[in-house]
Amino acid sequence: MIVRQLFDAETFTYTYLVADEESGQAALIDPVLEQIDRDLLLIRELGLTLAYVLETHVHADHVTAAGVLRDRTGAKTVAGARGAPCADMAVRHGDGIALGGLTIRVLETPGHTDDSLSFHVPGMVFTGDALFIRGTGRTDFQNGDAGTLYDSITRVLFVLPDTTVIWPGHDYKGRTSSTVAEEKAHNPRLAGKTRDEFVQIMGSLGLPPPKKLAVAVAANRACGRVEVAV
């Protein structure tokens, strides 16, 4: 298995390349429109074929590269059943996405948004904006719900083996990965916190709206293939 973490410095977004070495089949998780050329170059350099573009959710902070990548490579775009209607495949909890001999398992982890997914491969999980390193995604728009997010994290992600590596959708402090054990012990919103305490924490964050909220959600429901001023 090949895994590469890529970073968009403007939106602090992580994109992941996951590939099966033997077949050369690859997937990109949460690619950013402005980083298409970088990502395609890496895929070419590694001798891979882009089979799928996976979206963890309809993003509010950046425009996805999914639609342009589909046009340029023929890759299939994949989103949750409640996610972007433009996707070629709508997936549900437990579904598998095959890259040669490697299966990416879909985990529904709603709460940040109602369509949020995580993607599990052996030993690691890509958590999108459900679970960050020492934090979580916000829950104050796009049908977000703090109680639902607590349930997703504690019942779906924290039941994975403690050694499971967590690859988040963003980090704003330069951190790159974590583990289930590390977040259970040290995530300040979750460690030793009840569901009610978590809901209270999430309700008192007072965050400003993301800069691209107005254009990004509409564009991403169309896989980024609309004329938008970003």
Ligand SMILES: [Fe+2]
């Ligand atoms: Fe998000």
